[in-house]
Amino acid sequence: MAFDFILRNARIAGRSGEPVDIAIKDGRIANIAPAITDDAPSEDAGGRLVVPGFVDTHIHLDKSCILDRCRSEQGTLPEAIAQVAAAKRAFTEDDVYARGRRTLEKAILQGTTHMRTHVEVDPRIGLTSFNAIKRLKNDYAWGIDLEICVFPQEGLINDPGTEELLIDACENGADLIGGCPYTDSDPNGQIARIFAIARRFDIDIDFHLDFDLDTSWMDIDEVCRQTEASSYGGRVAVGHVTKLSALPAEKLEAVAKQLAAAGVAVTVLPATDLFLMGRGSDHSVPRGVTPAHRLAAHGVTCSLATNNVLNPFTPFGDCSLVRMANLYANIAQTGTMSDIAGCLNLVTASPARLMNLAGYGIEVGYPADLVVLDCQSEAMAVAEVAQPLMGLKNGRKSFVRPSGFLCFPM
Structure with a gap:
């Protein structure tokens, strides 16, 4: 299957274990696996936490x-x-x-x-x-x-x-x-x-x-x-x-x-x-x-x-x-x-x-509503007020916010 987009190296909220790749096709989550081989456009979440919005x-x-x-x-x-x-x-x-x-x-x-x-x-x-x-x-x-x-x-x-x-x-x-x-x-x-x-x-x-x-x-x-x-x-x-x-x-x-x-x-x-x-x-x-x-x-x-x-x-x-x-x-x-x-x-x-929302969550077949947070765990998301860095709505980017970085003196 040719995917539309792959979010790589993502930690899914509510799941333990190593980061995974999340593949998207036609606005829905098409595959979740440790390493998806496909030449679709992709972005690396850097091991950050991903929530379903x-x-x-x-x-x-x-x-x-x-x-x-x-x-x-x-x-x-x-x-x-x-x-x-x-x-x-x-x-x-x-x-x-x-x-x-x-x-x-x-x-x-x-x-x-x-x-x-x-x-x-x-x-x-x-x-x-x-x-x-x-x-x-x-x-x-x-x-x-x-x-x-x-x-x-x-x-x-x-x-x-x-x-x-x-x-x-x-x-x-x-x-x-x-x-x-x-x-x-x-x-x-x-x-x-x-x-x-x-x-x-x-x-x-x-x-x-x-x-x-x-x-x-x-x-x-x-x-x-x-x-x-x-x-x-x-x-x-x-x-x-x-x-x-x-x-x-x-x-x-x-x-x-x-x-x-x-x-x-x-x-x-x-x-x-x-x-x-x-x-x-x-x-x-x-x-x-x-x-x-x-x-x-x-x-x-x-x-x-x-x-x-x-x-x-x-x-x-x-x-x-x-x-x-x-x-x-x-x-x-x-x-x-x-x-x-x-x-x-x-x-x-x-x-x-x-709200009785159908298809909410990060599961294969569900709408690809995803938000990448600048943290690695649910607890630290709350404790640090982690910033949302990127959002997908039905598989399409809805916003992007750059992660902050320090400008050290030379």
């Missing part, structure tokens, strides 16, 4: 890069919601597209090959942002698979006209639907309506949920109940769930078992959750970041994701999921090499399961 399960492209239009004086969730609610009234389709493009290009350069973006839909913004993100999905398909989750940021039951817009978006290309019960006058009512819409269109669900540190009440119970009642296990995810970070060990274990039994996945947003939570404390400030690795140990599918970039929810961000894994490893105080390596799994294979 990073997977970002929770980001907001539509409201990224708006720091110049908003204030962040209190650093609280209500302030962030209010600031963006005011700013988005002036959004245009071209404006959303331009800011989303800036963020999406950063993500591609950081090695992200699959992404789920949450897009606000309500009577103030209508389908403006949704239409812009649909254009981005099409225009950047060469570099990333973009999944669109429409959701009501400011409520549903208490916001007439929003449900009709959500249905309109689902009829016109939304990949899944989300919810935000904590902003609604009737959280359980919103959860029920989101499940009803999802069943109507046979699409998955991804909620923003339990986003504070008050453990006296949680919406997670109702989401798990509705998931089981709808036979939707494996098709529901929840993001933030910062309340879980404030639970004692035995209660966290009980919730973990509940989530695993219901088939509800969890996305933790380290940067945003760390920035917004604990604002009421003037000492011993809680981190507010749910321990994803402890949930995963009980069988919960978990991911780490970006959430927001350069806006009042998170006035930082370069879209690096390696950096996010490193941030989480610091917050969660993971110290063993196996635990640190496990953090890389939370931005690769585990979020791929959360």
Whole structure:
């Protein structure tokens, strides 16, 4: 067989042993072997680690890069919601597209090959942002698979006209639907309506949920109940769930078992959750970041994701999921090499399961979505915030970044 391209001398994440060659044909992995004899164009990975692309399960492209239009004086969730609610009234389709493009290009350069973006839909913004993100999905398909989750940021039951817009978006290309019960006058009512819409269109669900540190009440119970009642296990995810970070060990274990039994996945947003939570404390400030690795140990599918970039929810961000894994490893105080390596799994294979991605991984016959990292092991990828040096999407280069080198004096 004549191959199109060969990535040589590559260490495949999740596999032990010596580096191998990865041959590509027609956009798919055609062979993996220690030494492939073929005169196809090739590049030497230099024994570096290769991963099947990073997977970002929770980001907001539509409201990224708006720091110049908003204030962040209190650093609280209500302030962030209010600031963006005011700013988005002036959004245009071209404006959303331009800011989303800036963020999406950063993500591609950081090695992200699959992404789920949450897009606000309500009577103030209508389908403006949704239409812009649909254009981005099409225009950047060469570099990333973009999944669109429409959701009501400011409520549903208490916001007439929003449900009709959500249905309109689902009829016109939304990949899944989300919810935000904590902003609604009737959280359980919103959860029920989101499940009803999802069943109507046979699409998955991804909620923003339990986003504070008050453990006296949680919406997670109702989401798990509705998931089981709808036979939707494996098709529901929840993001933030910062309340879980404030639970004692035995209660966290009980919730973990509940989530695993219901088939509800969890996305933790380290940067945003760390920035917004604990604002009421003037000492011993809680981190507010749910321990994803402890949930995963009980069988919960978990991911780490970006959430927001350069806006009042998170006035930082370069879209690096390696950096996010490193941030989480610091917050969660993971110290063993196996635990640190496990953090890389939370931005690769585990979020791929959360998104129910078919053909994700480095196996013969799978799409050739590959990213070369400037390191030799999963643990060091996280520990050193290893730079992505090259990416392939469906077998074609999507980016190249030169490795750094010192200029010694002569």
